[in-house]
Amino acid sequence: QVQLVESGGGLVQAGGSLRISCVASGSIFSRYDMGWFRQAPGKEREFVAAIMNAGDTYYADSVKGRFTISRDNAKNNVALQMSSLKPEDTAVYYCTADMPPYSHKPYYSERAYPAWGEGTQVTVST
Numbered sequence: 001q002v003q004l005v006e007s008g009g010g011l012v013q014a015g016g017s018l019r020i021s022c023v024a025s026g027s028i029f030s031r032y033d034m035g036w037f038r039q040a041p042g043k044e045r046e047f048v049a050a051i052m053n054a055g056d057t058y059y060a061d062s063v064k065g066r067f068t069i070s071r072d073n074a075k076n077n078v079a080l081q082m083s084s085l086k087p088e089d090t091a092v093y094y095c096t097a098d099m100p101p102y103s104h105k106p107y108y109s110e111r112a113y114p115a116w117g118e119g120t121q122v123t124v125s126t
Contacts, residue, residue: 001115002024002025002026002032002097002099002114002115003024003025003115004022004023004024004025004095004096004097004115004116004117005022005023005095005117005118006020006021006022006093006094006095006117006118006119006120007020007021007022007023007120008020008021008120009093009120009121009122010121010122010123011123011124011125012085012122012123012124012125013085013124013125013126014085014086014087014124014125014126015084015085016085016124017081017082017083017084017085018082018085018122019079019080019081019082020036020079020080020082020093020120020122021077021078021079021080022034022036022077022078022079022095022117023075023076023077024076024077024078024095024097024115025076026076026099028099028100029073029076030053030073031053031099031100032053032097032098032099033050033051033052033053033097033098033099033102033107033112033113034050034051034069034071034078034095034096034097034098035047035048035049035050035051035095035096035097035098035107035112035113036048036049036050036069036078036080036093036094036095036096037093037094037096037110038089038091038092038093038094038122039091039092039094039119040088040090040091041090041091043091045094045110046060047060047107047108047109047110048060048063048067048080048093049063049067049069049080050069050107050108051069051070051071051078052107055071057069058107058108060108062088063082063089066082066083066084066085067080067081067082067083068080068081068083069081078095080093082122085122085124086124087124087125087126088124089122089124090122090123090124091121091122092119092120092121092122093119093120093121093122094116094117094118094119095116095117096110096112096113096115096116096117097113097114097115098112098113098114098115099114099115
């Protein structure tokens with residue numbers, strides 16, 4: 001069972017930046033597909049960004065151009081750099097992972113990722 005631990009959440013003013021990270025357990029991190037989802041109060045959880053084991057990246061339209069997902073396979077780490085933050089980015093952000101034999105579900109689907117972290121709160125104030 002892959003364990004995921006997020007860090008780096010906090011309070012930031014609108015227009016500011018924040019970087020959240022996730023460390024994954026396991027010896028084959030380089031083969032994991034990693035994703036970030038978020039859930040705002042009273043709303044459904046939604047896809048934010050994904051980075052495949054080959055390095056391909058994908059973003060939700062709402063964050064494209066503002067957020068950047070990256071990975072460091074040597075450190076079993078995936079990060080989400082968030083810039084130009086808006087109050088509507090306020091949410092709990094979850095790190096997710098898919099691993100061999102892979103789910104073969106779309107990268108934007110929650111069902112693609114069998115492993116989930118506990119989440120980290122990001123709050124953007126006006």
